[in-house]
Amino acid sequence: MIRSIAGSGMECWKWAIIMFVVRSTLAMCPTKCSCFLDHKGRNTVLCKEGGMIGPLNLNNVSLDTEVLKITAPDDNNNMLTMSPVFQSYRKLEEIHITKSNVPQLGMHFFWGLRKLDVLNLSQNNITQPLDHNFRGLDKLKELYLDDNRIQSLPSGTFRYLHELKLLSIQRNRITDLANRIFLEIGKLKALKLSGNNLRELNPEVFRDVQELRQFECRGCALKKINKEVYRLLPYLSVLDMGDNEIKAIHADDLKDLANVKVLKLDGNQIFSLHDNTFSNQIALRKLTLARNELTKIGANAFVELYNLTELDLSYNKLEKIHDGAFEAVSSTLEILALSGNQLKTHTLKELGQLQALKELKLSGCGITEYDLDIKKNITFPKNLESLDLSANHISVMNTEFLPAKLKSLDIAKNRLRGIDEYNLQRLDHLKSLNLQGNPWSCDLCYIVPLLERANRSATFSDILCVSPYTVRGKSLGMLEKGDLTWCTAASYSTGDADYFLVSSDGNIGIIAASMSVCLLILTILAIIGTLCYSRRHAARYYTHEDKLAIEGENIVDNNHSPLFCDGELSFKFPLDNDSKKITISTIEDIKKEHSITT
Numbered sequence: 243m244i245r246s247i248a249g250s251g252m253e254c255w256k257w258a259i260i261m262f263v264v265r266s267t268l269a270m271c272p273t274k275c276s277c278f279l280d281h282k283g284r285n286t287v288l289c290k291e292g293g294m295i296g297p298l299n300l301n302n303v304s305l306d307t308e309v310l311k312i313t314a315p316d317d318n319n320n321m322l323t324m325s326p327v328f329q330s331y332r333k334l335e336e337i338h339i340t341k342s343n344v345p346q347l348g349m350h351f352f353w354g355l356r357k358l359d360v361l362n363l364s365q366n367n368i369t370q371p372l373d374h375n376f377r378g379l380d381k382l383k384e385l386y387l388d389d390n391r392i393q394s395l396p397s398g399t400f401r402y403l404h405e406l407k408l409l410s411i412q413r414n415r416i417t418d419l420a421n422r423i424f425l426e427i428g429k430l431k432a433l434k435l436s437g438n439n440l441r442e443l444n445p446e447v448f449r450d451v452q453e454l455r456q457f458e459c460r461g462c463a464l465k466k467i468n469k470e471v472y473r474l475l476p477y478l479s480v481l482d483m484g485d486n487e488i489k490a491i492h493a494d495d496l497k498d499l500a501n502v503k504v505l506k507l508d509g510n511q512i513f514s515l516h517d518n519t520f521s522n523q524i525a526l527r528k529l530t531l532a533r534n535e536l537t538k539i540g541a542n543a544f545v546e547l548y549n550l551t552e553l554d555l556s557y558n559k560l561e562k563i564h565d566g567a568f569e570a571v572s573s574t575l576e577i578l579a580l581s582g583n584q585l586k587t588h589t590l591k592e593l594g595q596l597q598a599l600k601e602l603k604l605s606g607c608g609i610t611e612y613d614l615d616i617k618k619n620i621t622f623p624k625n626l627e628s629l630d631l632s633a634n635h636i637s638v639m640n641t642e643f644l645p646a647k648l649k650s651l652d653i654a655k656n657r658l659r660g661i662d663e664y665n666l667q668r669l670d671h672l673k674s675l676n677l678q679g680n681p682w683s684c685d686l687c688y689i690v691p692l693l694e695r696a697n698r699s700a701t702f703s704d705i706l707c708v709s710p711y712t713v714r715g716k717s718l719g720m721l722e723k724g725d726l727t728w729c730t731a732a733s734y735s736t737g738d739a740d741y742f743l744v745s746s747d748g749n750i751g752i753i754a755a756s757m758s759v760c761l762l763i764l765t766i767l768a769i770i771g772t773l774c775y776s777r778r779h780a781a782r783y784y785t786h787e788d789k790l791a792i793e794g795e796n797i798v799d800n801n802h803s804p805l806f807c808d809g810e811l812s813f814k815f816p817l818d819n820d821s822k823k824i825t826i827s828t829i830e831d832i833k834k835e836h837s838i839t840t
């Protein structure tokens with residue numbers, strides 16, 4: 243009996259204690275912070291309001307906390323100093339203390355955090371991390387020190403971090419890499435040093451991190467590719483050397499990068515690609531050479547790239563791509579960007595052979611509708627799904643050239659004034675169509691098929707009218723068919739003639755205007771006729787006609803008058819002694835002449 247009373251008393255106490263613990267863990271959360279379980283179910287404390295000042299304190303932060311994040315909004319950064327507060331938080335797996343102006347890390351402050359995987363100290367004011375700062379972080383896998391003010395790192399700074407896999411020290415002020423800087427972190431897989439003004443890479447330091455799979459040094463002011471470095475990194479699979487000052491890739495620069503899958507060399511000053519530059523990169527899948535100064539691509543530039551699926555050559559100075567340059571990659575290449583190059587039609591033809599191509603970017607390439615003329619045998623790859631033709635000079639939408647499987651077309655910022663019903667119907671099945679930024683002419687001539695689609699989607703309703711001026715700046719969604727004027731003068735010529743011709747009642751305005759133009763022409767013809775007639779008479783009576791015939795041209799030209807009086811209407815220039823006639827050239831002729839002279 244007594245035992246059972248005592249037992250139930252014990253039970254009560256147990257419950258009370260459990261209730262208290264639950265209550266207190268629920269209640270335990272610092273003011274201005276939030277406490278929750280993250281997507282992996284870990285106890286997380288997040289303090290992001292900012293304005294915290296003084297030594298870091300963890301009052302009311304539960305000892306069970308597994309993830310601690312202290313950050314701040316940009317306009318209210320914290321002003322924290324580190325203090326040895328972590329000793330009892332043995333369950334911590336991640337610590338993020340960012341945007342907190344932390345100036346330095348204390349000795350052994352992270353001691354004993356044997357479960358810590360991630361330490362993120364980005365966006366602080368750290369100038370000089372030292373090895374003892376990281377002591378005790380036996381299991382740390384990822385260390386982020388981005389956006390601090392680190393100027394130098396002494397040898398062996400990270401030597402207690404035996405398990406480190408990722409080290410990121412981007413956008414600091416490191417100018418050189420001291421020997422043995424990566425001592426004892428031989429398991430490192432990813433090293434990110436972008437945004438430090440290194441100018442060159444010291445190959446020695448890479449001896450300690452030969453397991454590297456990923457190396458990034460974007461914006462490091464590097465002048466060349468240092469092949470000594472890559473000789474030491476046989477497993478490298480992602481290499482980012484973008485936005486440096488590399489001028490050339492020499493024949494065997496990349497020879498040792500036999501496993502590289504992603505290579506980024508965009509934003510450098512490379513001006514030519516030699517044959518066989520990539521002869522050892524059989525694993526390469528993604529190559530970007532955008533924003534360089536390439537003028538041509540040789541026939542054998544890509545020959546050994548058996549696995550290339552993505553190639554970015556945009557914003558170079560390419561005019562010509564050698565015949566067959568893409569042949570080697572024609573069965574694998576899926577994404578090709580050539581935007582921002584002034585490509586010749588010839589090069590567009592080369593694209594037809596890219597059997598596997600799904601996505602093609604040709605923005606800002608100076609392409610006109612003539613380049614896309616089906617008669618020139620331009621064929622886009624037959625499996626193409628996405629085509630970017632934005633920012634070109636296309637003024638007539640002709641859908642004949644579009645491949646059957648196309649799903650997405652970007653034809654923004656061209657010179658389209660309208661699209662006719664036939665061609666629009668052939669665009670209707672597209673999943674995505676961008677028509678923004680064309681000089682749409684919202685009148686009955688041009689816009690009706692588009693206006694009829696205005697209630698379908700924003701693609702059409704957001705089209706902005708550019709002319710006539712009565713509806714300039716209005717979107718199709720705001721217009722009714724009744725608002726449209728008849729074809730405005732601007733429909734036929736460029737320029738803003740519609741200012742004169744379209745009154746608020748456009749139809750009457752244009753009829754009146756064209757009638758007055760006709761009248762004017764008739765009047766002029768009548769006057770010229772009268773003049774000619776009276777002059778002939780005068781000539782017969784007062785001059786010697788045979789003399790006139792010899793000097794004819796001179797007199798005629800000096801007087802400028804009888805231009806319209808000869809039997810046939812032809813223009814003569816004074817210096818054309820061999821009576822060369824000026825005929826009106828067709829655009830084709832002009833282009834021919836142009837291409838001969840250039």
Ligand SMILES: *[C@@H]1O[C@H](CO)[C@@H](O)[C@H](O)[C@H]1NC(C)=O
Pocket residue numbers: 269271272273301302
């Ligand atoms: C801790 O919690 C108590 C009560 O829940 C509160 O009064 C106190 O201000 C909190 N302290 C901090 C630093 O958040």
Ligand SMILES: *[C@@H]1O[C@H](CO)[C@@H](O)[C@H](O)[C@H]1NC(C)=O
Pocket residue numbers: 313338340341362363364365386
């Ligand atoms: C580290 O902190 C910065 C700044 O808050 C953040 O942008 C970044 O995503 C964090 N890194 C990781 C891996 O959480």
Ligand SMILES: *[C@@H]1O[C@H](CO)[C@@H](O)[C@H](O)[C@H]1NC(C)=O
Pocket residue numbers: 343345367369
């Ligand atoms: C960062 O540290 C430097 C000295 O190392 C100091 O002059 C500067 O004011 C600090 N910046 C901020 C925002 O606290």
Ligand SMILES: *[C@@H]1O[C@H](CO)[C@@H](O)[C@H](O)[C@H]1NC(C)=O
Pocket residue numbers: 524525548549
């Ligand atoms: C690259 O392509 C070759 C030949 O097509 C193939 O044998 C090899 O396995 C591929 N390599 C990679 C890394 O995909």
Ligand SMILES: *[C@@H]1O[C@H](CO)[C@@H](O)[C@H](O)[C@H]1NC(C)=O
Pocket residue numbers: 617618619
């Ligand atoms: C286009 O191709 C056809 C047959 O394939 C050929 O007869 C014709 O000459 C080609 N036209 C041009 C402009 O290359």
Ligand SMILES: *[C@@H]1O[C@H](CO)[C@@H](O)[C@H](O)[C@H]1NC(C)=O
Pocket residue numbers: 697698
């Ligand atoms: C758009 O409006 C037309 C009539 O103007 C109507 O027949 C059609 O169903 C509408 N379509 C949608 C998607 O609302």
